[in-house]
Amino acid sequence: MRAVMLPGDRKVVHAEFPDPRPGPGQVLIQIKASGLCGSELHGIYQRDPSASTCLDGKIPGHEPSGVVVEIGDGVTAVKPGDRVLVYHIAGCGDCKFCRMGWMINCTTNKRSYGWDANGGHAEYMVAEAVNCIHLPEPLTFADGAHIACGGGTAYQALCRLQLSGRDRFAIFGLGPVGLGALIEAKAMGATVYAVDLVQERVDLASELGADVAMNGSDVDPLKVIADLSHGEGVEAAADFSGSGAGRNSALDACGVFGRVAWVGEGNLTTVEPSPQILHKQLTVIGSWVCGLWQMEELAGFMVRKGISFEPMISHRFSLDEIDEGLRLFDTGRTGKIVIEP
Numbered sequence: 001m002r003a004v005m006l007p008g009d010r011k012v013v014h015a016e017f018p019d020p021r022p023g024p025g026q027v028l029i030q031i032k033a034s035g036l037c038g039s040e041l042h043g044i045y046q047r048d049p050s051a052s053t054c055l056d057g058k059i060p061g062h063e064p065s066g067v068v069v070e071i072g073d074g075v076t077a078v079k080p081g082d083r084v085l086v087y088h089i090a091g092c093g094d095c096k097f098c099r100m101g102w103m104i105n106c107t108t109n110k111r112s113y114g115w116d117a118n119g120g121h122a123e124y125m126v127a128e129a130v131n132c133i134h135l136p137e138p139l140t141f142a143d144g145a146h147i148a149c150g151g152g153t154a155y156q157a158l159c160r161l162q163l164s165g166r167d168r169f170a171i172f173g174l175g176p177v178g179l180g181a182l183i184e185a186k187a188m189g190a191t192v193y194a195v196d197l198v199q200e201r202v203d204l205a206s207e208l209g210a211d212v213a214m215n216g217s218d219v220d221p222l223k224v225i226a227d228l229s230h231g232e233g234v235e236a237a238a239d240f241s242g243s244g245a246g247r248n249s250a251l252d253a254c255g256v257f258g259r260v261a262w263v264g265e266g267n268l269t270t271v272e273p274s275p276q277i278l279h280k281q282l283t284v285i286g287s288w289v290c291g292l293w294q295m296e297e298l299a300g301f302m303v304r305k306g307i308s309f310e311p312m313i314s315h316r317f318s319l320d321e322i323d324e325g326l327r328l329f330d331t332g333r334t335g336k337i338v339i340e341p
């Protein structure tokens, strides 16, 4: 089969791999959509090739969605022909967190498709059957790909913030995870103020229904949010940028008793706990990917609410054209990009 490898230094290697076969408890999936993710961009595509990584020799792509074409011994929950997305972390299956569906927190034997196990930037991939989540109609394979990482990641944060129609919600960082959070937050009824430093992403947020979308290079978002909320601040905020400025803005946009989620990864951040958190009685959570069941719940939520991630997809490429997709994504000026082998 055709597949891609990313050895670092922004290089793309197109390669032929032997056709994979499912072992016991596994399934073979024909990939229909494979999302590009920011963590893959920073951790794999851009990395220094001299730094050894668990990815060496493996196929990247941790947002796989497609059709089951073959099942291994003992598989009963899915069958050939089923449309699925793949929760991209396989765990030991036995620890407390695996048994809860939180394989992301397995510390015993965790393998992540697209990192240290073969992922979705290929014509086919093998996954554990337990990791497959049925993709209901009318959701598309691209919807499935985004649920498999970015959409699910946003969903956990919003659920733990208990976001509702009573909330004004400030989003800092409008990459694919932040844009997905915007779509989900609107469907939950929240009033959304969306902030980024890239105009293309601010424009996309406006098109996706942000009540106010602003470019932090042109205006002071905290001043605008203070004005919009008559000085109260918002009820909830989240940072998807991973920057110190974004994290601080999420804290500072909230009013007293506000709830804040930090989702974007990396970077050191300095905060002043007393004025920024304690005196405002804030609840601040860290949120990393989501539980297996939450991706299933998100798919059902999207069907009931009639929403899709399709409007935030700015580009689609075939596997042969993935070089161009990664190059564009690397500019930081796109919406979601999906590879459709």
Ligand SMILES: [Zn+2]
Binding pocket: 037, 038, 039, 040, 062, 149, 150
């Ligand atoms: Zn990801």
Ligand SMILES: [Zn+2]
Binding pocket: 091, 092, 093, 094, 095, 096, 097, 098, 099, 103, 106, 107, 108, 109
């Ligand atoms: Zn485990």
